[in-house]
Amino acid sequence: MPSGVIIKGIGGFYYVKAEDGVYECKAKGTFRKDSKIPLPGDNVSVSVVDREKRLGFIEEIYSRTLQLIRPAVANINQIAIVVSVKSPLPDYYLLDKLLITVMQKEISGVICINKIDLDEKNINNIVESYKCTGIKTILLSAVLNVGYDELEKVLAGKTTVFAGQSGVGKSTILNRIMDSYVMKTGEVSDKIERGKHTTRHAELIELKSGGFVVDTPGFSSFEITDIEPGDLQKYYPEFNQFIGKCRFAGCNHISEPGCEVKSALENGLISPERYGRYIEFYNDLKEKQRKKYS
Ligand SMILES: Nc1nc2c(ncn2[C@@H]2O[C@H](COP(=O)(O)OP(=O)(O)OP(=O)(O)O)[C@@H](O)[C@H]2O)c(=O)[nH]1
Ligand SMILES: [Mg+2]
Ligand SMILES: [Zn+2]
Numbered sequence: 057m058p059s060g061v062i063i064k065g066i067g068g069f070y071y072v073k074a075e076d077g078v079y080e081c082k083a084k085g086t087f088r089k090d091s092k093i094p095l096p097g098d099n100v101s102v103s104v105v106d107r108e109k110r111l112g113f114i115e116e117i118y119s120r121t122l123q124l125i126r127p128a129v130a131n132i133n134q135i136a137i138v139v140s141v142k143s144p145l146p147d148y149y150l151l152d153k154l155l156i157t158v159m160q161k162e163i164s165g166v167i168c169i170n171k172i173d174l175d176e177k178n179i180n181n182i183v184e185s186y187k188c189t190g191i192k193t194i195l196l197s198a199v200l201n202v203g204y205d206e207l208e209k210v211l212a213g214k215t216t217v218f219a220g221q222s223g224v225g226k227s228t229i230l231n232r233i234m235d236s237y238v239m240k241t242g243e244v245s246d247k248i249e250r251g252k253h254t255t256r257h258a259e260l261i262e263l264k265s266g267g268f269v270v271d272t273p274g275f276s277s278f279e280i281t282d283i284e285p286g287d288l289q290k291y292y293p294e295f296n297q298f299i300g301k302c303r304f305a306g307c308n309h310i311s312e313p314g315c316e317v318k319s320a321l322e323n324g325l326i327s328p329e330r331y332g333r334y335i336e337f338y339n340d341l342k343e344k345q346r347k348k349y350s
Pocket of ligand 1: 171173197198221227228240243253254272274
């Protein structure tokens with residue numbers, strides 16, 4: 057029985073890349089019963105129904121090292137968070153939530169600042185805000201043809217999911233990296249006017265340098281879940297060196313006196329924008345917790 061990796065799922069069909077090529081598969085009925093849904097990135101075994109027509113059934117989903125809800129993929133070990141300096145403007149809430157996911161899942165993260173040909177001011181805003189996180193940022197532009205070599209080094213040997221708003225240029229970046237036209241791309245004006253996302257399904261692509269990349273449809277926002285309000289601080293790398301040094305044990309760095317995170321903020325060691333959004337996320341999580349227990 058061949059095994060392989062799910063490279064794409066569309067309308068109940070899964071495309072499994074095995075050693076002898078791609079099979080179009082349906083999921084076994086029992087998966088639905090266990091509410092186990094196959095995801096791109098899943099390693100699976102396939103029972104072949106028709107070798108000529110390359111049809112089969114997914115027999116077994118092997119255990120996952122990791123699963124993301126948004127974007128929905130399995131077994132990745134890196135997230136490339138793509139923002140564009142303009143058209144569309146960066147959604148910093150989404151960027152921070154994706155970074156929280158990177159920290160929470162203990163995987164690698166890289167921020168791709170795309171379309172740097174369009175605006176200079178925003179490049180610095182983004183770079184400055186995220187410098188203190190220690191997360192790598194790469195500047196890219198399809199127009200100037202820059203950044204791709206640097207990005208390729210970061211992608212080599214890893215399985216990286218590309219995530220971010222619709223229209224930031226995720227598919228364009230992957231086409232450049234692949235040195236060919238593999239993913240459909242689309243005009244931002246179309247996307248805004250008709251709410252059209254060019255990429256409709258997550259798709260896994262194998263890199264020449266080894267490793268995989270996953271293109272995903274853009275999304276506007278998602279909720280951070282499964283985090284206790286008091287744990288949120290753990291997912292802010294720039295807080296790390298101050299945690300445990302505040303006057304009060306269990307300090308959440310909101311309005312407690314003698315808070316080392318707040319003094320770091322006053323000393324310019326933490327981005328005020330990032331800190332402001334931390335407070336908002338913290339309050340959201342508190343509110344969710346209150347609702348759950350009331
Ligand atoms: N000026 C400029 N435009 C770019 C750049 N990269 C991509 N674009 C344009 O931005 C538009 C959107 O690009 P896509 O690659 O389709 O964006 P996407 O993130 O894949 O969008 P979805 O699939 O809808 O999530 C296209 O018109 C691209 O030509 C760039 O570096 N500079
Ligand atoms: Mg796309
Ligand atoms: Zn504190």
